[in-house]
Amino acid sequence: MSSTSSSIEQLRASGNKKYSEKRYKEAISIYKQAIELSKDDATFPSNMSACCFELGDYEEAIKLSKKVIEMINVQGGGDDPKQLTKKNLARIARIVHLKKSKQELEQLVNQFTDNDLQDKTFDFEKIKKSLDSLDQEDWTKKNGSGHVNASTLPIILPARLSDAGEYYIVGHDVAKSALSPHLDGNKVNPGKDNPLTTPRLKEIETERIRLRDHLSLSFFYGGVGDCRHPFITLADLNRRLAGDGSPVPPNIKIHFTLNDIVSSAIARDVLFFTLLEDIGRCKSIEKVYDEREAANAAVILYYTYLGHGMPKAVHAMLIARLEKLISLGDSGQLPKWMSIDMAANWPGIKDAFEYWISDKPELTWSEVKKKAVSEGGLSCDQESSNNGGINTNQTQILEGIRKNLNDPQFLKQFGVNPNDEAKKQEIMKNLMASFSNNDALQQDQNSNLRLSRELGWLRSFGYPLLPTVNADYDKHMTPAKANQCLDGLLAKKNNNNNDKTDLLKTFGKDDMIKVNPTLFDVVYSRKSNHGDTISDFGHKPLDVVADFYQYVWMGEPKQRNKTSSFDYFIHAFYQTARGLVRLSSSNALTIEMCVGDFQSVLDNVRHNKEERKASGMAVEYDGIYLSNVPDYTGYLGLFADTIEMLKPVKHSYIGCNILLQHYIVEIIR
Numbered sequence: 001m002s003s004t005s006s007s008i009e010q011l012r013a014s015g016n017k018k019y020s021e022k023r024y025k026e027a028i029s030i031y032k033q034a035i036e037l038s039k040d041d042a043t044f045p046s047n048m049s050a051c052c053f054e055l056g057d058y059e060e061a062i063k064l065s066k067k068v069i070e071m072i073n074v075q076g077g078g079d080d081p082k083q084l085t086k087k088n089l090a091r092i093a094r095i096v097h098l099k100k101s102k103q104e105l106e107q108l109v110n111q112f113t114d115n116d117l118q119d120k121t122f123d124f125e126k127i128k129k130s131l132d133s134l135d136q137e138d139w140t141k142k143n144g145s146g147h148v149n150a151s152t153l154p155i156i157l158p159a160r161l162s163d164a165g166e167y168y169i170v171g172h173d174v175a176k177s178a179l180s181p182h183l184d185g186n187k188v189n190p191g192k193d194n195p196l197t198t199p200r201l202k203e204i205e206t207e208r209i210r211l212r213d214h215l216s217l218s219f220f221y222g223g224v225g226d227c228r229h230p231f232i233t234l235a236d237l238n239r240r241l242a243g244d245g246s247p248v249p250p251n252i253k254i255h256f257t258l259n260d261i262v263s264s265a266i267a268r269d270v271l272f273f274t275l276l277e278d279i280g281r282c283k284s285i286e287k288v289y290d291e292r293e294a295a296n297a298a299v300i301l302y303y304t305y306l307g308h309g310m311p312k313a314v315h316a317m318l319i320a321r322l323e324k325l326i327s328l329g330d331s332g333q334l335p336k337w338m339s340i341d342m343a344a345n346w347p348g349i350k351d352a353f354e355y356w357i358s359d360k361p362e363l364t365w366s367e368v369k370k371k372a373v374s375e376g377g378l379s380c381d382q383e384s385s386n387n388g389g390i391n392t393n394q395t396q397i398l399e400g401i402r403k404n405l406n407d408p409q410f411l412k413q414f415g416v417n418p419n420d421e422a423k424k425q426e427i428m429k430n431l432m433a434s435f436s437n438n439d440a441l442q443q444d445q446n447s448n449l450r451l452s453r454e455l456g457w458l459r460s461f462g463y464p465l466l467p468t469v470n471a472d473y474d475k476h477m478t479p480a481k482a483n484q485c486l487d488g489l490l491a492k493k494n495n496n497n498n499d500k501t502d503l504l505k506t507f508g509k510d511d512m513i514k515v516n517p518t519l520f521d522v523v524y525s526r527k528s529n530h531g532d533t534i535s536d537f538g539h540k541p542l543d544v545v546a547d548f549y550q551y552v553w554m555g556e557p558k559q560r561n562k563t564s565s566f567d568y569f570i571h572a573f574y575q576t577a578r579g580l581v582r583l584s585s586s587n588a589l590t591i592e593m594c595v596g597d598f599q600s601v602l603d604n605v606r607h608n609k610e611e612r613k614a615s616g617m618a619v620e621y622d623g624i625y626l627s628n629v630p631d632y633t634g635y636l637g638l639f640a641d642t643i644e645m646l647k648p649v650k651h652s653y654i655g656c657n658i659l660l661q662h663y664i665v666e667i668i669r
Contacts, residue, residue, distance in 0.1 A: 008038050015047060020615055022339060024051040025332070042071040046084050049091060050611050056343020058095045065092050087610055094607040167262050167521040168225045170539035171627065174550045175228040177236035178219045178623045181653045182207045188552055195450045195563070200552045209622065209651050211240050211252065218255035218618035220645070222598030223627040226305070227269045230256050230591075231576045232548060238579030239553065248586040255618040259594040259601045263348030264521040266595050268304075270338070270349060271518070273580065273591060274325060275301040277335065279570075280577030288469070288574060295469040302467060302569055306541040307516050308372050309365050309463040313474040315514035322353045337584040339592040339617070348523075348595050355525065356517035365513045368537060369462040375538035378462050448546035454565050455542065457486055461508055464541050467566035476506055541565070548572040590617065598626060602645050620647045625655040 011034040018027035028051045031044045038044065049064035065088035072085050089111070096105045185202030209217070221229055233256075241248055260266050278297035279288055288294045300318050303310035310318070328334050329346055340346055363371065372378040405428060408418035416423055447455060457465045465486070468479040485503040506512060519535045545568050548554060554575070557567040583589035594601045605612065609619045624642060646652040 004037055008034055008041070011037070012043070015044075019047065019051060021336060022054070022615060023332075024054050027051050040071070040075055042068045042075075042084050043082065045071070046088055049088060050614065053091060053095070053608075053611060054341075054615070056341065058099055062092055062095055065089070090610065097607065098604075167264060167524065167535060168223075169519055169535060169537075170544055171226045171228045171547075173228075173627060175232040175548050177551070178217075178229065178233040178625070179209045179211075179236050179240070180204075180207060180551075181209070181623055181651070181655065194556075195568075196448070196546060196549050196556070197450050198448050198546065198550075201550055202552050211237075214622070214649075214651070215249065215251050216253045218257070218621045218647075220257045220259070220598075220602070220618075220621045220624045221627070222259045222601070222625070224258045224260050224269065225265055225627060227258065227272060228547065229625055229627075230258060231272075231573070232551075232554075234579035234583075235554070235572065235575035236579075238575050238582055241582055242578070248582060248588050250586070252583070252586075252588045253590075253616070254583055254588060255590045255592070257592045257594060257601070257605070257618060257621070259596065259598050261595070261597055262521055263345075263523065263595045264352040264518070266345070266593050267349040267352035268518045270334075270340075270593060271321065271325065271353075272301060272305065273338065274335070275304075275321070276573065276577040276580050277584070279574060280579075280581030282574075282577075285570065285574045288570060290470050292470055292472070295471040298469060298566075298570055298573075299467055299471045301573065302566055303464060304516060304518055306544055306565075306569070307464050308368050308377065308519070308537055308541075309513045309515055311463070311466065311474065311477050312512060312514055313472060313477065315517075317472060318517075319357050319359075322357050326350055326353050335584065337587075337589045337591055339590055341594070345593060345595045349593070352522045355520070355522035359514075359517070363515065365462075365510050365515050368515050368519075372462065372537040375536065377538045377540055379459050447540070447542055449542040449549075449565060449568060451542065451563075451565055453486055453490070456489065457482075458541065460489055461513075463513055464565065467564065467570075469566075477512065482507060545569045545572075592617065599642075602642060606645065620645055622647055622649065622651065623653050623655070627656075 011030050015027045015030035015034065018024070018030060028048050031048045031051070034041070034044045045064045046068045049061045049068065052058070052061035052064060068088045069085050089108075093105070093108050096108055180203055183204050185204045187199035187201055189199050190196050211217075219230070219233065221227075224230065237254065241252075258266065258269060260269075275297045279294050279301070282288050282291060282294045288298050296317055299314055300321060303314050304318060325334075329340070329342075329350060332342070334340065340349065369378065405424045416427075454465050466473065466477065466479040466482040468483075473479070481503055485507050488501075488504060519537070521535070542565050545565050549556070549568070549572070554572055557563045557571040580589070594604075605617075605619060612619050624645060626642075642654060646654065
């Protein structure tokens with residue numbers, strides 16, 4: 001082989017490697033060098049076109065693909081052993097389908113030969129059929145009200161609005177591993193003194209997807225929200241891989257496509273995964289508590305995932321993290337295992353980060369607390385929140401009691417002197433304490449993670465108790481002082497003297513606490529009036545933690561009787577973090593972040609199979625889970641289309657969590 005030929009092949013290999021690593025700009029630069037040495041080789045402009053497509057530079061991609069087709073026709077006389085003509089024609093068709101008019105697509109489709117349409121590799125037939133879905137005529141006008149073939153239903157529905165009221169901060173469904181998607185085993189009731197109060201599920205061994213039988217797995221999550229399902233799946237993968245103690249096999253490949261119509265939701269998940277990476281580098285969970293970088297990441301994750309608010313020091317760490325993510329994203333230095341379309345998706349993700357950094361939430365901390373109380377997420381003690389924790393019925397009852405205490409005739413019936421103000425105040429104080437204690441007892445009994453001390457803290461202050469880890473806390477608000485404060489709070493409730501008044505004021509001051517900025521969607525926020533938010537503050541932080549313990553295999557923290565909610569939280573999320581790092585460090589993991597309507601995202605996967613295969617991306621899935629898609633209820637054509645994206649294997653599945661509003665239920669009836 002001549003030196004020139006050797007150089008060309010080295011450049012080819014180097015460019016292809018950059019492409020597989022998703023470093024498209026570097027790959028383009030290398031392919032350009034190769035073209036200088038081999039101007040007649042059509043593979044290089046073809047590869048450059050693929051890179052431009054991935055970068056969202058569609059005009060340049062079309063230009064290069066047309067050049068490739070011309071080169072094959074002129075130089076090769078139509079001889080095309082590498083099928084470059086088909087590859088580039090398909091790429092042009094996908095771009096036209098996405099970005100151009102229907103008329104342009106029709107003109108292009110007319111160029112398809114019978115041989116093209118019979119070749120299933122490039123989806124020419126599906127591209128041709130997609131013309132029907134672009135027809136704006138209502139299909140019912142053609143078919144009438146009679147029976148129709150489901151395959152004739154329009155497949156591509158109009159995309160939902162990106163600013164729809166769908167920003168779900170916390171998921172509604174049980175966190176379930178994609179490796180055990182089907183039947184669950186028997187329920188196991190918790191022990192008498194176990195803080196976890198709900199029965200837990202066992203696995204059915206035969207229902208598991210075994211890694212040794214399926215080394216390449218891919219999962220799609222539409223409406224991914226708080227990412228609970230991918231998180232517990234990564235924890236399960238860690239369990240399966242760590243079980244035998246051996247390194248990750250080189251042929252294992254795991255792919256997640258995470259999708260949400262709201263860019264803020266995907267931005268939040270990007271933040272979570274980067275925090276988990278810092279946590280997962282620790283070889284033991286004890287180091288998460290001790291090592292400062294991991295402890296800081298764990299505390300940020302804890303408050304951002306669960307809390308309505310957070311201490312100012314934690315908020316400052318969160319803002320620094322968001323600023324770092326913007327810098328990494330803009331410079332193309334996000335983790336290699338994280339795949340984000342920088343042209344289509346990064347701007348919206350970055351926009352959410354910048355909005356959260358701007359420190360301009362729609363509501364103040366005081367307003368968020370009140371809203372969380374009214375929506376059932378918090379139940380604040382009346383002493384520490386100026387009656388903000390007393391519900392409407394209690395307020396009405398207390399108003400009636402106040403009225404009676406000012407009625408001399410009523411007081412005389414119970415032998416109380418109407419002029420004895422001290423006695424009347426004592427009666428009122430005891431009644432208020434009774435309401436508070438009853439409410440506290442009810443909250444403890446209703447909690448899925450019954451940790452009385454922390455429930456008391458949440459009722460008093462509205463944000464989670466500071467985790468006892470080696471993080472960069474403010475010197476005035478440390479875990480030790482927080483626990484002293486909690487001791488003082490409990491002593492005060494038991495009418496014992498205590499000297500913790502100053503601590504109570506410090507931890508209870510609104511200006512010491514910042515609102516969790518990730519609770520707000522950037523797109524909706526800019527269009528709304530102050531206080532008008534689509535965010536739902538009805539989640540209970542401790543119940544969210546308990547959601548990750550629905551299955552027995554998750555285990556529990558050590559020294560259970562002495563644990564905090566953070567111990568339970570990090571016990572589950574450390575397993576997720578280790579799964580993430582274990583796989584990503586072995587180049588066995590890709591997490592693809594996609595903003596938009598899930599149907600459009602699946603269409604993009606469908607229409608770009610060749611490019612995705614070349615870069616190691618999933619083109620079909622072992623499991624597709626659709627959450628929070630109420631406006632798709634009843635569109636059978638859509639789900640029939642979605643099924644085509646499943647692998648033709650026995651274990652593949654589609655799961656749905658559809659929230660049916662009352663009016664929809666009535667229609668179904």
